[in-house]
Amino acid sequence: MYNIFLTVHSYLRWVVLILALVAIVKGLIGLSSKSKFVEGDRKVGLFFMISCHTQLLIGLILYVFLSPITQSAFQDFGAAMKNSSLRFYAVEHILVNVLAVILVTIGHSKNKKGISSASKHKNAVIFYGLGLVLILSRIPWDRLF
Template identity: 65%
Template sequence: MYSIVTNVHIVLFVLVFLLGLNLLVRAIRGLSSGGAFVDADRKAGLFFMISLHTQLLIGLVLYFFLSPVTAAAFADFGAAMKDPATRLIAVEHISVNVIAVVLATIVNAKNKKDIADAAKHKNALIFNGIGLLLILSRIPWSRLFA
């Protein structure tokens, strides 16, 4: 079960990344052209946020119920904090990714308000750009290609 859920988590990351990239490209185009914040821009942000929330839920199932890495980390948290690879999974990965999900949720809510289209594109670019960078910074790359 662990390997199936882990593989779903990995495959969903690819979707999250592609949706985030699409969103950032749309935001850059909107800002550079001075274009309106259209329904497709709103949906790009919404789909990115939904994919992040889904990814978070799958990650929480792994984190609290299925992962032998987090189970071992919880058994001896002091030792886990001394090992960079274990600390990445047990603390950094989940903490930073929760922050990224919060950023995407905040910008989605902000962009529902009646503000200028340029501000919506700027919000999408900044908040989601930071969120995507945070996600990329805390992926356990060594585990993906091992």
């Protein structure tokens, strides 16, 4: 079960990253061309947010129930904080990615309000961009698949 969830979590990261890039690029293009924030822009942001939430849910299941790494860290949290690899998975990876998902969700929520198209594109660039930076900073790149 652990390997299945870990594999899904590893492959889903690529969906998240691709959707993030598409949403941010669409936002940048919309800002620079002063175009309307259209349904396609909204849907890309929505799919990005959904993929982030799905990734977070799978990650939380791994974190709390399945991962031998976090189970080991929970047994002696003080010792885990002294081990950079255990600390990464027990604290840094989860905390920073939860913050990233919150930023993406805020960006999407702000864009549901009746604000100008320019503000919506700006929200997408800022909130999705910050979320992407945080996500990229905490991906374990040594485990690509």
